[in-house]
Amino acid sequence: MDTREGNNYSLLENFVLNASLEILGKRSHGEKFYHEFSIFRRETIYALYPFLEEQKINLLKKIAIESGLDSEKIDEVSRMFCTGSSLFSLELYVQLNELKKFYEFFDKLLQSDEKLANILGEPKILIDLWGHQKEALQLWFQNGGKGIVEMATATGKTIVGLAAIQVLYKNRKKLNVLVLAHSKAILRQWRKEAISKLGLIADPNDNYNTSIGYGNKLRIEFNTMQTVYKNPWGYETDYLIVDEVHHGAGKEFRNALNVPCKWKMGLSATIEGGERESVLDQYLGKTVYEFNLEKAREKGIIPEFKLYIHKDFLDVKESVDFYLITEKIVNLLNFINSTQKEEIKLISNGKFSSFENLSDFVHLMANSRSKSDQIPAEWNSLSTLLFRRRIIIHRSSPKIESAINLAKVVARNKKCVMFTMDIETCEKIYDSLSGYVNTYHVHSNLKEHQNNEELDKFKKCSNGVLIAPKMLDEGIDIPDAEIGINVSSSKTKLQLVQRMGRILRNKPGKKPVFHHFVALPQSFIDPEDSFNYLNDLVWIQDITLKMGITSEIYDADTIAPEDVKTIQELEKRSEEVVCRYHAKYDKITSNEFGTIRIKSIVDSIEQEAKVKLITLLDNWDGYISDEQWIQILKASYDDESMVSIPNHLWLLIIAERKPENIVNLLQKYDN
Structure with a gap:
């Protein structure tokens, strides 16, 4: 019955109250129980009367905390009965007595309205800190x-x-x-x-x-x-x-x-x-x-989750556009290197007179904003081409269509958050999903009140999908979403952590799933594209090892054999490019992720684990796959569920996946 039904509710409450008192009175101390509860009931009603519903709960929580109680007790009682009602008072009275906190709590409640208002007004954390x-x-x-x-x-x-x-x-x-x-x-x-x-x-x-x-x-x-x-x-x-x-x-x-x-x-x-x-x-x-995430998992703050990788090639038109732009980039970079050595030397402050690779160019452009008047027109043209090529990857139709089809299935029964690179992609996905599942979207082109309404609707719904570009990466609380779908490439690990954070909320019975989509071109600029593609795989393996989970290709059995072969050849070629580059420069450098040095990776492996790792590798025969590498690393740490070795997959790649080469690198860079 609704509490707003006045006399009817009061009559029902009094009936249930008297029946409850009759039962509890027989189990308790007779007259003392009736007398004590009657006073508590009356004083609770008087104390809470001046305050609104939410204020009543907060006041009782603050008094509970001051009495050494968990404020969750107040939430438990308020979920059962209307706050301040007779049944609420009865349940609270019984629980306080069971916890032997009744007198301490009651003394703090028996204060003037002014003092109670002060307790309510002062800031006090209403939850127990971890x-x-x-x-x-x-x-x-x-x-x-x-x-x-x-x-x-x-x-x-x-x-x-x-x-x-x-x-x-x-x-x-x-x-x-x-x-x-x-x-x-x-x-x-x-x-x-x-x-x-x-x-x-x-x-x-x-x-x-x-x-x-x-x-x-x-x-x-x-x-x-x-x-x-x-x-x-x-x-x-x-x-x-x-x-x-x-x-x-x-x-x-x-x-x-x-x-x-x-x-x-x-x-x-x-x-x-x-x-x-x-x-x-x-x-x-x-x-x-x-x-970090590793510690959070160890302490049970963040739940276990599944990580699925989706790999989709560009469609025919995208592949042609990507190839043509790639050719223009290569030709323009060669032109700049052959005709603008003095300009390169001037803008780089004499550090070099030609660009070894695209990373050198992008890095110099990023650090030369103060010299914009000295930048040749061809350099700006090259930057534009690089941006256009990147957009093809971000907006790849097969990747987006795969994500849309996935959302149509999973968002019927669960709440999903989908991350896009830009507003245009966000709107495209929103239009495609509307009518199939409950669909919501937020982005900076909508008015603030529209974004707020969309977020509130999504929080209240039982299933559906919320789509957003970068503005959802940080700080927005989506407490009961279970599935994350990422169709935007994360340039930094921070973005990936933030995106996973939107779905990783430690609630009973919740098993989060994170789907990461990767678009694959077939025309690469070496070594830059090889570095960036492999780095996508490296951070996936970092998270796999750190969080004690497994990552797997989604619906691997349904991928066409010719596509599997193409992907394998692409990855093999990329690894060969990386090995040649590292042999020449003793490092891997990209504007996307900075500089990777093997010594830093080796130093991050604990000494005792390093000894065990060398022993395991000495007894290993044949090439090592990604999955085998994870198992070997875990075994070297005595099968700990979570191990933190940043960029560990680069060590395997640079060693050409050969156990003897890994041992040589471990010994070469060991302190």
């Missing part, structure tokens, strides 16, 4: 309230930032907080999290730029880096939180980190690159805590 969150918070405070916390997506880094608010406020009784992020959607999520997790009184549906707080004692504001960097000194605060802090390393937004403050915390899934690290260290302090 061990790694407590450790991160402790190390940040030990570092003087400065520094960066790196935690894998879905492991609760937002809570660490909010928990610091509770501690700082408790010590000072007055606090101003500024949360910075590069996206309005992320700030909206932060605002909602601050209200729900700190139990603050505010409308969670207000816009991100509506501050929240408690009187003149606490004020939490939210703003974008794009706004603050213009005049950071105008946003002075006590405590600065910078989410997805790697965005702050960019020269255009770096100034936003100059906000005057006493305490500052940077948060990120991971930070890649030495320059980024040094820049962020300078502005926010060193990294004080790291909690």
Whole structure:
């Protein structure tokens, strides 16, 4: 019966209450039970009367925490009965007595309305922190309230930032907080999290730029880096939180980190690159805590999941376009090398007078923005050709059609999140899926309220697919999606981690699945394309080893034999190119993933495991496949479920998959 039915509900509640009291009274202490419960019931109704429904729950949670109880107990009771009702009071009374916490809880409830309002208004984390969150918070405070916390997506880094608010406020009784992020959607999520997790009184549906707080004692504001960097000194605060802090390393937004403050915390899934690290260290302090995916799995924070790889060739037209653009790129690079040696020497500050490969060219262009007036027209033309070729891969029709067909099947019964490279692809997939399954999409060309509505609809539905380009990579909470479908190539491991993070939520009975789609061209520019294609496979194997999962080709039995042969030849040729390049330069370099050195890989293998690995390889006969390599590495670590050896597949590739060559490399680069 609906609680809004007035007298009818009251009559029913009183009937059930009296029947329950009759049963419980016989099991308890007779008159003492009736008398004590009657007082508790009356005082609970009086105490909660001035507050709204959500405020009642938050107040009781805060009192429960102060009494040494898990706030989840309040949620359990509120799910059964209307908060503040007689049956609610009865169930709460019984549970408090069973936990021997009744008198402590009741004493805190028996306070004036003003004191109860103070308890409700003050920030208090309403959930129990995980061990790694407590450790991160402790190390940040030990570092003087400065520094960066790196935690894998879905492991609760937002809570660490909010928990610091509770501690700082408790010590000072007055606090101003500024949360910075590069996206309005992320700030909206932060605002909602601050209200729900700190139990603050505010409308969670207000816009991100509506501050929240408690009187003149606490004020939490939210703003974008794009706004603050213009005049950071105008946003002075006590405590600065910078989410997805790697965005702050960019020269255009770096100034936003100059906000005057006493305490500052940077948060990120991971930070890649030495320059980024040094820049962020300078502005926010060193990294004080790291909690990666491997640790999250070990502690049960992130569930196990399946990783499927889908490989699709370009269609005929795409293959022709890709081939023609590839020829133009090769010819134009040769022309630049033969006719513009002086220009290359000038712009590279004398480092070289010709481009060894495309990586040299792309890297120099990226670092020469300040010399744009000196860049020859042919260089800009070459950059345009490279972009056009990359777009063919990202928007490959067979890859997208395969992903659409998959979504039509799996989104009938489960919730999926699909990641695209750009808005055009997002809209194309949205139109194709609409009418087959519940379909939602978000992107920067939609108005903010439209994106919010789409996200809210998806969160409330029981099945369907949410499609989004890059804006969904970071910070948006999709707590019950089970399937991720990635049709956009991730340029960095960070993007992959963030995309998986949208589906990896540790909930009972949930078994996430991640599908990664790869488009395969058949005309390569060596060595650049070989490097980038193989690197796609390398990070898949990195995740496989780190997270103790298996990756497999989706529906491998249905792939045509001629396609299987073509893929094998493509991968073999790419590996041969890599081996020749490494033999010449003793490293692998690409603009897509930086520089890989075998010594760094060898150094990341523990010494004891290295000895076992050499023994295993000495007894191995024949070439080593990817799957066999994973098993050998695990065996060298005594069959640990998760092993972290970054870029380990490059070691196998450069050794030509020969066990004796791997041993030689291990011994050559061993400290």
